[in-house]
Amino acid sequence: MKVFVQSVNFNADKDLVEFVNKKVEGLEKFHDKIVDGEVFLKVQQTSEKENKITELKLNVPGHDLMVKKESKTFEEGISLCADAMKRQLMKVKEKERVVHQ
Numbered sequence: 001m002k003v004f005v006q007s008v009n010f011n012a013d014k015d016l017v018e019f020v021n022k023k024v025e026g027l028e029k030f031h032d033k034i035v036d037g038e039v040f041l042k043v044q045q046t047s048e049k050e051n052k053i054t055e056l057k058l059n060v061p062g063h064d065l066m067v068k069k070e071s072k073t074f075e076e077g078i079s080l081c082a083d084a085m086k087r088q089l090m091k092v093k094e095k096e097r098v099v100h101q
Contacts, residue, residue, distance in 0.1 A: 001025060001034050008042040016041075016074055023082045024056065030089040035059040039081075041074050056081040063092055 003024045005017050012020075024037045040055040050070050054077030057066045067084040071077040 001028055002036040004036065004038045006038070006040050008040065009045070010041075010043050012041055012074075019075060020078050023078050024058075027058070027082060027085055027089060030086050031060060031093055033061055034089075035061065039078070041077075052077050054078050054081050056085055058085060058089070060089070060092060065089070065092070 001024075003021050005012060005020050020039050020041075024039060027037075028034055036059050038055075038057045040053075040057075042053040042055075044051040044053060049072050052072065052074050053068065053070050054074060055066065055068045056078070057064065065085060065088045067081045067088070069077045069080040069084070071080060
């Protein structure tokens, strides 16, 4: 699976990009037909501590799945997104299984 990482208002370092790739590629265990993934990492210019926005979008045939989370760090945000996306992928897979029976 190809994973595109885009950082807005800052430059993501290599370690962060590798962490994102590892988390997103781990989602392939839950759905085998994921085409690609896009991750948007954004920093909001606010005084709040939870100013990091992480968006994860996966392209699955017939579905465009998206999750958006706000957190203190991007690592925490991508972990939250991966967990939420895992649930969505399992729902989609279950629906496909029911339709094909």
